[in-house]
Amino acid sequence: MTTAQNPVSYVAPTDLLKPEPAPVSDRGAYGWARAHLFGSVGQVLLTLFGILVVLAVVPPMVRFFITDAVFIGTNREACLPETVGRPVGACWPFIAAKWNQILYGFYPADERWRVNVVYGLGVVLLIPLLIPRAPYKRTNALAFFGIYPLISFVLLTGGDLDMRSFVLGWIGLDFGVTASANGLRLTFWLQFLVVTLLAMASGMALAPVFGGERRAVALGILKAFAVVGIVMLAMDFDFGLPQVETRQWGGLLVTLVIAVTGIVASLPLGILLALGRRSELPLVKYSSIIFIEFWRGVPLITVLFFATYMLPLFLPGRFTIDGLLRALVGVALFASAYMAEVVRGGLQAIPKGQYEGAMAVGLRSGLMMRLVILPQALKLVIPGIVNNFIGLFKDTTLVLIVSIFDLLGILRASFTDPAWATPTTLFTGFGFAGLVYFVFCYGMSRYSMALERRLDRNQRH
Numbered sequence: 001m002t003t004a005q006n007p008v009s010y011v012a013p014t015d016l017l018k019p020e021p022a023p024v025s026d027r028g029a030y031g032w033a034r035a036h037l038f039g040s041v042g043q044v045l046l047t048l049f050g051i052l053v054v055l056a057v058v059p060p061m062v063r064f065f066i067t068d069a070v071f072i073g074t075n076r077e078a079c080l081p082e083t084v085g086r087p088v089g090a091c092w093p094f095i096a097a098k099w100n101q102i103l104y105g106f107y108p109a110d111e112r113w114r115v116n117v118v119y120g121l122g123v124v125l126l127i128p129l130l131i132p133r134a135p136y137k138r139t140n141a142l143a144f145f146g147i148y149p150l151i152s153f154v155l156l157t158g159g160d161l162d163m164r165s166f167v168l169g170w171i172g173l174d175f176g177v178t179a180s181a182n183g184l185r186l187t188f189w190l191q192f193l194v195v196t197l198l199a200m201a202s203g204m205a206l207a208p209v210f211g212g213e214r215r216a217v218a219l220g221i222l223k224a225f226a227v228v229g230i231v232m233l234a235m236d237f238d239f240g241l242p243q244v245e246t247r248q249w250g251g252l253l254v255t256l257v258i259a260v261t262g263i264v265a266s267l268p269l270g271i272l273l274a275l276g277r278r279s280e281l282p283l284v285k286y287s288s289i290i291f292i293e294f295w296r297g298v299p300l301i302t303v304l305f306f307a308t309y310m311l312p313l314f315l316p317g318r319f320t321i322d323g324l325l326r327a328l329v330g331v332a333l334f335a336s337a338y339m340a341e342v343v344r345g346g347l348q349a350i351p352k353g354q355y356e357g358a359m360a361v362g363l364r365s366g367l368m369m370r371l372v373i374l375p376q377a378l379k380l381v382i383p384g385i386v387n388n389f390i391g392l393f394k395d396t397t398l399v400l401i402v403s404i405f406d407l408l409g410i411l412r413a414s415f416t417d418p419a420w421a422t423p424t425t426l427f428t429g430f431g432f433a434g435l436v437y438f439v440f441c442y443g444m445s446r447y448s449m450a451l452e453r454r455l456d457r458n459q460r461h
Contacts, residue, residue, distance in 0.1 A: 069090040073091075076425075094422075094428055098410070102411070105410055156249070250405035251410040270339025274339075274340045323402075323404070335392050346384075358371075358373070394437060
């Protein structure tokens with residue numbers, strides 16, 4: 001203790017002591033194993049159990065898929081134990097022989113370059129979109145979510161779908177104008193113009209009811225119909241490509257089309273439904289609740305059956321919808337209901353102070369939700385969103401029940417080929433399908449974890 005009679009001064013040493021290294025038991029591989037594998041009796045038992053499971057599962061899988069597998073052959077004889085003279089594992093020549101069907105289904109061989117362009121263009125646009133520091137993010141997103149689906153649709157189907165009377169003709173309004181060159185049906189565009197004007201008038205009339213401005217509502221409707229018009233124009237224009245019906249699609253092509261369509265459509269629809277469920281307007285709120293609870297209460301297989309077999313019975317005779325399109329719409333609506341509940345959980349987790357702070361700086365409700373609340377809510381529920389995406393990707397296998405041959409459906413159809421009837425063909429096909437699904441689902445999971453870490457402010461330095 002320092003006093004006035006006996007002053008004592010403390011001077012810091014010029015050479016500070018360097019920190020000592022951690023004990024050997026707490027660092028390196030030994031320290032990690034002690035902390036995570038052998039820290040307690042329970043950890044020791046779980047570690048031993050895990051080792052037993054690995055020893056029981058991994059060696060047989062390695063023997064079947066690699067050690068005892070057959071990699072070269074032209075028919076079933078190459079994968080028969082009697083021919084090879086040893087135990088035979090996976091029959092990989094079967095996968096090689098069915099590779100084109102796995103990738104393209106029954107798509108015409110001369111037109112498969114169109115599918116290859118869709119695959120390649122999707123990879124080229126998706127990779128920069130997933131890289132955080134890649135430039136031109138907004139342009140890239142617009143190209144991937146706006147232009148790429150339209151190009152893919154035209155390439156895969158061929159365009160020129162003759163949209164005449166698609167909008168109004170099926171209810172009897174047909175102006176009888178003949179088609180012009182390049183497949184551009186003037187009938188359709190006259191009808192489309194009428195529908196646009198009617199929608200604009202309805203939007204301006206309903207604007208005061210929903211609290212919006214007439215001009216803003218009219219511009220929003222114009223933008224929406226402009227997008228629809230561009231899509232319809234692409235569908236009705238003759239690009240010189242042969243038509244390929246969706247019944248000829250199959251394999252990985254159908255799996256990716258259904259999964260990507262469901263993923264891309266379910267997130268914005270789910271956000272709108274979640275916001276609608278929290279709305280103070282009774283009509284919007286209860287309509288969203290009914291929609292969400294209905295679709296969450298119906299199994300997906302029931303949705304697919306209804307869309308495939310029952311919906312055509314309720315449509316007028318002149319109005320038909322493609323079978324794959326009906327399945328896509330059903331999957332998108334089904335997934336959006338589940339996505340709405342995930343997003344609603346994120347909205348409820350936002351503290352009330354965030355709303356009050358946004359209102360204090362003068363933000364309107366729309367800007368407050370778009371700039372303050374939604375970004376935080378979506379960041380909180382990234383695991384739930386990706387979990388829905390992964391589940392949707394795996395649920396694409398259900399379309400086989402309604403005679404749409406996805407990846408698993410093509411493999412199951414290939415099992416009936418007598419040229420490749422061996423004892424291991426079935427296990428090889430299912431093992432390959434499991435590997436494909438694992439690669440896609442594991443990739444989505446790891447990317448979501450990396451995105452969480454990047455957005456977590458507590459881990460920023």
